């Protein structure tokens with residue numbers, strides 16, 4: 434693909450590294466970003482940088498956290514004796530969205546494949 438600007442090409446190349454995002458989708462994102470106010474695009478960039486630089490992992494369960502212990506491990510309402518072993522964060526989010534599980538987790542961080 435020929436790009437009218439090396440800045441656009443660089444942004445397309447970076448965005449197309451996301452899973453499921455090809456060059457065409459990345460180009461649509463870039464065109465969208467160019468239509469936004471600079472302050473809004475800066476907010477997005479800062480959120481991504483803050484996320485990557487500051488995200489922590491709960492020292493008890495391995496879930497993502499802003500603090501040493503995640504909100505789930507820190508909650509007195511959770512049954513600490515009931516532990517659900519999950520592959521990664523997506524499983525925690527899916528189970529939490531059901532609102533039915535009252536225990537805690539052990540997040541393997543994608544190091545374990547249930548199939549294997």
Ligand SMILES: [Zn+2]
Pocket residue numbers: 491492493494495496502503504505506507
């Ligand atoms: Zn935790």
